[in-house]
Amino acid sequence: MQLTIIKPSVLSTIQDMGRWAYLSQAVPVSGPMDSLSARLANIALGNTEEAPVIEFTYGAAGFKVDTPAVIAYAGEGAILKFGNQLLPANRPIFIPVDSIISLQNSSRGSRTYLAIVGGFDVPTVLNSYSTYLPAQIGGVNGRALQTGDVLTSKENLTALNKVLINSLSGEHIAYPNWSVSKSAMGLQNTNVIRVMAGPETSWFDSSSVDRMLTSGFILSQQSNRMGYRLKGPVIERINTSELLSTAVTMGTIQVSGNGELILLMADCQTTGGYPRIAQVASVDLPLCGQLKPGDQIFFKQISQAEAEMLYIEREQNLQKLAATLHARFL
Amino acid sequence: MQTLREYFPQLIVYPLNEKAITLQFGNTISANLLTQVTTVNQLILENPFPGLVTTVPAYSTLTVYYNPLKVYQSDLDGLYCFQKVSNCILSLNIPNSQKKITAQPPVIIPVCYGGEFGPDLEEVAAMHKLSVEAVIDIHSTAIYTVYMLGFVPGFAYLGGMDKTLASPRKATPRASVPAGSVGIAGEQTGVYPLQTPGGWQIIGRTPLSMFDATRTQPSLLKAGDRVQFEHISAREFKNYQAT
Incomplete structure (x- = not known):
């Protein structure tokens, strides 16, 4: 699967769960600013925990789907739209070829995570896919995403990835009526x-x-x-x-x-x-x-x-959520 | 054989957060503390407990990161993860015959002093009423010790600079200091691994990469290393870059 960035947001970078192996050499962890949303987007697709996602900061961004694709998004920075059609968060969505998807600003928060089945295919640098701009490492050539960047997904798919692709693929945008929501994780929006x-x-x-x-x-x-x-x-x-x-x-x-x-x-x-x-x-x-x-x-x-x-409760809830999806579809 | 707890009765242990515990051996910068931190760091890495992620040695502390879920599910002794990890670490045995740390030869860092590479060299010399040559001589004669890495990837905090070179930071930091720049701030000297803003007095530059993500050990220096600067000419600098 492949998509092309038409317009990056203020800052869009590839992130995974962080670069933990080189802290003693003063290399920061990086990773998502809102790791829960990043993980939920991956869980909704049946991806592994390590699958790299895009972190968009605010909206005013867009991408074109170059091949039929199954994606999921989570977070509070933007709402995804296909034309005037709102695409719901926290669940897998099938997008037909050549569709243009826009990210519309949401006042609720600042960051949105886009996951694709299999995860975005970028090389690992120091055991992580995460972009760390000051040292220009990770993600796409160690930089923020730019207009015209072409991102493909990894070919190695999980069993759940395959089931979701098969169940949603067709001519039109399609998504299930279930979702993996943040509120089920015991996190309320609060200041x-x-x-x-x-x-x-x-x-x-x-x-x-x-x-x-x-x-x-x-x-x-x-x-x-x-x-x-x-x-x-x-x-x-x-x-x-x-x-x-x-x-x-x-x-x-x-x-x-x-x-x-x-x-x-x-x-x-x-x-x-x-x-x-x-x-x-x-x-x-x-x-x-x-x-x-x-x-x-x-x-x-x-x-x-x-x-x-x-913390332990949150981690166990996330494990249960992934297990529930597996039990339901596999 | 003694446990860590018996060997370091003065050790303070505190949580950094739910995923990390810090062992504090003291609160000074000293060769003795560096040895203690390095020894215990090796001991933990050689005897990993379930859920160990990584460690961060600093001047007088060693921080140990772990995966709380793995620690929680382990049979380590204690009620909470913090207790489980601290009990486990403090009961590690310090080997009687500690491995003699044989002094490695210092890592040589070639530096072209002054000129475009060291725009503050003359100012530093004037500040101390020294000739430029004397500053270079003092700076490149000393053997430094890497106490810790921090600040940016590959940045080594070096101890051992001759105090006659101690210089205040620049009143206005530069918006951008090139990678490889060698600077002085207070009683510290160090090399900028990446191009970053910076307020240190810049006296020279090395053609070596202090940090390179494509190397097995991306940081040229690690805690405990000894370092010496070697005075090279602008021409030698260019030759280094060419190779």
Whole structure:
């Protein structure tokens, strides 16, 4: 299967579940900003977890299907349309040859994930398909997608891929009446982000920590795949020691020299030297990945044990979802 | 034989998130801590527990990433993943006869100092009332140690610069510093692996690729390596690039 990018969005890149093997050489993880949506798009098609997808940032994008194709999309950045026909998210969709599909901006979020049966066929770089622009590695020649890029799907298909292709293929756009939805994963659209205490929380004045947990913070324009600068009350330090550079990860909330919060995201550095006041619970990172400049968020503290239980529950739900589809069709 | 817990009674262990645990050996930059972090890193990588993903050594910490679902489903001792992983790591046995780390010869990094490659060399020399030659001599005589990698792919934090060369960062960072640029910031020196914005005083450039995704080990340097800079001419620089 093959498609051609007619118009890329502000930023469109190929991503998989991340480049984990070279962190000790300071190569960032990368991967989707909203990994839950990326995974749901793959699950809806019966793809493997590793299948590379396209991450579109906002809409105003489009592609042409050069061969009959079965795709799925998930996320909050855009709605897919064929002419005036809305294409539903979170389920496999058969698209006939030569159809032009557009991505129309959605106000609900910022990122949309497009999966194709088998996954997009790009080479692995350092054990991952993910695009990391600063080092120009992964995806399509280490760069963002451009008009005219031709993307094909891998030929190695799963049994479920084949069943879905056979059941949907025809002359017209076709999709089933079931879907794999985010709400079934226990994730509500909310602006309350759950966090755990960070390793350096005690470096901050307790009233500052209280303010962080009670005030709203607004995503600034200086926000990208590496991280978000958050505007809100200034966070004051009582311990002014220098933190020796140490590991940071997606969801780490650092406090910069001027008391501003920085929320690290998918392309963040492997290590950092700003004190870490909090850490976003992994289950809520997909919410963060859908934020856009101007959005307001609040933080709510939970314990490490609670965050871990929520994580295990989410992973088990995703496994069950994939197993349910297999049981239904195979 | 002693366990990690017995061997490092001062060790602090904390969760980074649900997928990573950090072991903190101290909070200074020292050769002793570098050895401890390197030794324990090797021990964990040679005795992987179920669900181990990767490790990130830093100055005084070692962070261990894991797959929580695999750890949860494993029979490691503990209620939560954090406990399971920390119990497992802390009960690893430190071998009595620790492998003697034989000092490898330093990695030689050729550098063309000054001129278009090192636009701040004269400023740095003037700052310290030294000749340009003296700065080059001091910088290329020392043997440096790679303490950790971070910041961008392949960036090595080097220790061991002669303090007479310590220089403040540039008041206004450059929008773009070419890959291979050798810089000084405070008491640190280092090489930019990628073209990035940067505020370091740039005194030279190496023709070597500090990071190349097509190599088996993409980063030229790794934690624990020793490094020496070798003064080369602009012509030798061009020859290096040609080969």
